[in-house]
Structure formats: structure tokens, C-alpha cells
Amino acid sequence: MKVSIEGQFQRPGPLAPEADALLVMHRRTWISRRTTPFAYLLNAPSILVIVLLVGYPICYSIWVSLHRYDLRRPRIFRLVWLQNYFDILADPDFWTALRITVVFTVIAVIIIVSVGLAVALLLNRRFPGCGFVRTVILIPWAIPPVVNGLMWQWIYDPKIGALNALLRWLGIIDHYQGWLAVPTYALGGLIVAHTWNEFALAAILFLGALQRVPAELYDAGRVDGCRSWQLFLHITLPWLAQALLIVLILETMLAVRAFDIIYVLTAGGPGTSTTTLTWATYLTTFENLDFGHGSAYAYIVTLITLGLSVIYFRILYGRGEFEA
Amino acid sequence: MRAARVQRRIHTVMLMGGGLLVTMYVLAPFSWLVLTSFMHESDVLSVPPRIGWDSFTIGNYLTFIHASGVEAVVGSRAAENTLPGIFNSLVAATATAALNLILGTLAGYSFARLRFPGRMPLLLMYLGSRMVPGIALIVPLYLTIRTFHLLDNLAALAITYLTLTLPFTIWLMKNYFQGIARSLEEAAMVDGCTWTQMLWKILIPVAAPGLAAAAIFAFMTAWNDYLFAVILTTTMASKTAPVVVAGFVTDVTTARTLMATGGVLAVLPPLLLALMCQRLIVQGLTSGGVKG
Numbered sequence: 001m002k003v004s005i006e007g008q009f010q011r012p013g014p015l016a017p018e019a020d021a022l023l024v025m026h027r028r029t030w031i032s033r034r035t036t037p038f039a040y041l042l043n044a045p046s047i048l049v050i051v052l053l054v055g056y057p058i059c060y061s062i063w064v065s066l067h068r069y070d071l072r073r074p075r076i077f078r079l080v081w082l083q084n085y086f087d088i089l090a091d092p093d094f095w096t097a098l099r100i101t102v103v104f105t106v107i108a109v110i111i112i113v114s115v116g117l118a119v120a121l122l123l124n125r126r127f128p129g130c131g132f133v134r135t136v137i138l139i140p141w142a143i144p145p146v147v148n149g150l151m152w153q154w155i156y157d158p159k160i161g162a163l164n165a166l167l168r169w170l171g172i173i174d175h176y177q178g179w180l181a182v183p184t185y186a187l188g189g190l191i192v193a194h195t196w197n198e199f200a201l202a203a204i205l206f207l208g209a210l211q212r213v214p215a216e217l218y219d220a221g222r223v224d225g226c227r228s229w230q231l232f233l234h235i236t237l238p239w240l241a242q243a244l245l246i247v248l249i250l251e252t253m254l255a256v257r258a259f260d261i262i263y264v265l266t267a268g269g270p271g272t273s274t275t276t277l278t279w280a281t282y283l284t285t286f287e288n289l290d291f292g293h294g295s296a297y298a299y300i301v302t303l304i305t306l307g308l309s310v311i312y313f314r315i316l317y318g319r320g321e322f323e324a
Numbered sequence: 325m326r327a328a329r330v331q332r333r334i335h336t337v338m339l340m341g342g343g344l345l346v347t348m349y350v351l352a353p354f355s356w357l358v359l360t361s362f363m364h365e366s367d368v369l370s371v372p373p374r375i376g377w378d379s380f381t382i383g384n385y386l387t388f389i390h391a392s393g394v395e396a397v398v399g400s401r402a403a404e405n406t407l408p409g410i411f412n413s414l415v416a417a418t419a420t421a422a423l424n425l426i427l428g429t430l431a432g433y434s435f436a437r438l439r440f441p442g443r444m445p446l447l448l449m450y451l452g453s454r455m456v457p458g459i460a461l462i463v464p465l466y467l468t469i470r471t472f473h474l475l476d477n478l479a480a481l482a483i484t485y486l487t488l489t490l491p492f493t494i495w496l497m498k499n500y501f502q503g504i505a506r507s508l509e510e511a512a513m514v515d516g517c518t519w520t521q522m523l524w525k526i527l528i529p530v531a532a533p534g535l536a537a538a539a540i541f542a543f544m545t546a547w548n549d550y551l552f553a554v555i556l557t558t559t560m561a562s563k564t565a566p567v568v569v570a571g572f573v574t575d576v577t578t579a580r581t582l583m584a585t586g587g588v589l590a591v592l593p594p595l596l597l598a599l600m601c602q603r604l605i606v607q608g609l610t611s612g613g614v615k616g
Contacts, residue, residue, distance in 0.1 A: 039438045042434040043434055045431075046450070049427065053483070053487045054461060057465055058460070058464075061463060122346065123346075133346055134606075135599060136347050136350050137346065139598075142599075143594075144591065145566075146569050146590075150569060151354070154357075204606060208606060253455065257457045259551050291463060294463065298457070299460060301457050302457060309452065313448075
């Protein structure tokens, strides 16, 4: 019953084999000898920007992370090698922050991917009003995280919040709760606010991918007697694989880096219950003005995100679909 | 026959129910923000909130236009700063989008059309650079920009936004150009166009939807940023809308209705842009961002 995709339909890559042959011919004709210098000339401004604004800061932050550099004692700039890293790894607060980051990221990404996929599957169908819903889901995407945080802050408000009013009206709670004052609820509330802001982008990306699934595949599947869940499993999901990976990369990065929403909504509290690694980096650097430890923190976050992205790229490569 | 029709109708109703659910999920929180911005402070503060035609007012919006008016006793400073903040955001985001288009088109073209040694490592370098979180970049950027006395400068802010936007723009433009037939360019070259003429007269007009989508994405990213802006800006000469709005939150004296109005005003430009360019966004992503 399995529908073979690869056999019948070539996925639309950037260049078909014939086009590639043409390209080889062309390389020998009109841009032959000048190709490499020309390509680097075109890339020169971008390389300059990335090297100056990303490459240099990375090197600088590694350098600072190897030093004792505290703006409260600005005259001391002493090389301590990896001591800052050891300090952080020995600090239980780091492990708490790491655990909170993992919990926040995993739950948020799962929700964003499931809701985004469900919405995309829904909007891929024709029904009265579907154009309207497609427009509506652009709203969360267009809202800056700071405004999003502001909006949810009032929804969760202990005295006049809409959530309290709603739950009381539904008879679920007897008296108003301070949602952001309870550690578990605060983290949950943060996840709800973040996922509301981010699910729309996932839905738009999934919808884009769904619209490229050839209808013939479904027809072929139906002729073979597939049920709708089988069509979904054997046709829709494989076609969505790359979009899924891109959404996973994007949303994992966004969740690990979530900053604005935490700043506005919980400021890492109550206690340390919503202090993620990004927030801990911010506190160390800009509250304690400890640039040495702050840079070490930032570099640990960078290593984690780089590690994750290498894993993601491996998956893309491993499936043989990363065509550049 | 009739059974099939009934089944299809049930199906449609279920789909519409799903659509209604999504609409509510999106609109319920947002409408609360919009509603608050049109209410009197006392009605918002009562428990449960009084919602009705009596409490409807546009006074909050008027406060933002005449910040020194009678209405503006509470939180007038934040209200005063909102419109200049939105103006600053518009300048920074537009500049970011323009820079992205120039750099992204050139680099994107090279990846789409040319094979050259180091092509793949270079592309991975661009994409990899986006993996570095802003929080790791901001301290060195801050120190560098301070050295050049460019703190509180909108141009410097827009240039730092390239780190957040350029890799995605290059990726998007590469994929978009790859989707355009080469024959157009070849014909132009055969007809004796120089490469620059070909780019301006042939390729850019054809790639306009992709360029527009890339510009919108860069604009949105720049508009949404808070971290870079809060650290690199110090006065209203360059504070952007998110910085002003976040300032509301920490200022306990500001009236909630005013905060909500500020929030709505800060959302308005990107929201209008998204709604106007809905088709372009989805189209640009479909053909550029994600390859099936």
C-alpha cells in the first residue's frame, strides 16, 4: 500500500540534471575565467558585514570570556583562561537555567509545530471563510514580542486579568489567581504567550510546503485504496519533511533565544523559575556588569545553538535534500 | 448520492468549525488589547471589567497626538515618546530592508548562478552566522559602536540588524533566482547587455515578488527587535517603538489604557504591511523559503 514518491515524481530541486549540464557548458562560455573573482566581488559586501558584525564579536567575546572583566572593577582585566567557564559549570544556577531552557524550548517547539501543522492542514482545504482565517493568522506573526508580552501580562493580571475573569465565569476557579506569581504557571504562561506569537510563522511555512504537494499523488494513493490517514502518513508527511526541519531549526533557535517576552512578562521570576540561559546571560552581563562571566555564558549559549544547528544540518544532509 | 452530499456538508461544517477555533485562538487575546485601548481607565480596572458602548472612547488615541493635553496627566512621557519611537522604528526597519535587498540580491545571485570554489563553505558561513544568538553579539557590538561614538544612532542600529536578517535574505534570494529560467539572462547577454544592465532591466523586475518578500521579512525582523535597540539606543533620537513600549511596562504610573493604545500603535505598521502583502509573503515563502 506504500506510495512510492521518489520513483514516480522527481522532487523539484533547484536545477534539473539537464539544467546542470547546461550550466557546465555555460561555465566554459560567457563567464568562464572571471567566475570566481566575480562571485567573490558580489559577495564582498555581505562577507564584510558578517565578518565585522558577527565574526569579530564572536572572537572578541571568546577573548573576554577568558578574562576576569567586571565593569564594577574596570581596571582589572586579567587572563584567567577557562576559569569563568568552570565557575559557571560549577554554579547550580547554570544547571537550573539549562533545565528551564530545555523545558521551555521542547514544550514550546512541540506546541508550535503541532498547532502550526494543524492550522496549515486546515487552511489547505477549501471552505467558506478560509481566506479570512488565512489573513487572521498573520496577526500573531506581525506582533512584536514586546507588545505580545504586554498583551499577555494583562491577560494574566492577578486583579483585573481577562484569564481570571474568564475562568471564574466558567466556574473553573473560585477566586482570582496571580498566574505569574506561581513558578509552574509562570513558565506555562510564558510558553502560551511565546507559542501564540510564533505558531503563525510555522503555519505559513507549512502551508507553503503543502501547496506544492502534487495532487496526482493523492489520486494515485486513492486509486490504490489508501485511507486518508495513510495518505497523510505516506504522502503529506514525507513532502513536509524539509519544511518541518526548517521550522524546527527556526523555532528552536527562537525559543532558546527568547528574551523580549521574558523581559516584559516575568523578568526571569518568580525566583528563578523562568530564568533561561539567555536571561541568565543578560543578568550576568547587564545587571551584574560582569562581562567576563557574561561572555562565557553567551559563548556557552552559542555553543549549544551551534551544536543543535550542526545536528539539524546533519539531518538535512543525511536525507540528501540539502541542495544549495 | 444524498448520503454523499450530507457527508460533504458535515465535512464543510467541521472545517468551518476548525476555522472558527483558529480565529478565536488568534483574535481573543489580541482583541482584548484593542478593546482596552478604546476604554476608560476606570472601566478597565473594575472587576469584572465593564464593557459596553458607555465605556467606548477614542480619548486614549487623542492623548498620543496631543501628549500635553488634559488627558495626559498620567504617563504622558511615554505617550509623548510613542509616535517618535514609531518614526524611528520605521526609519531603522526601512533602512534594514533596503540594505538587505542590495547585499542579498548580489550574494543571492552569485549562489544561484555561479559555481565557484568555496561556494558551499561560504553559504554555510552565512547560515551559520545566523545561529549565533544576538545576546552573544551585543556586548562586543556595543563596545565597538561606543568606540566609534555611534551609540544612539539609527544608521548604526540598522547596520547591526543586518546580522539578524542578511543570512535569511541571501537564502531567500538564492532560492528565488534559482526558480527563474536562465534563458532570459542569456538572451539579454546575447543581445549585448552588460551584466549590470541585465540585472537591472531583466532579473530584478522578474524577481520583484521575491525581493518584496525578502524586504518584508527584513523589515519585520528589524521592527520586532528589542535586545539590540534597548542596548544601542539611549535617547529619543533613536529609541524604537519596542523600547518605548517596554518602557511603559516598567513605569507603574502609566495608565493601562494608554499602554494598550501604545501597544496597538506599535503593532499597526507591521500589521498593515503584513495584511497588504499577504499574497507576496506566502508566495515568496512558497517559492523561496522552503523547497518541497
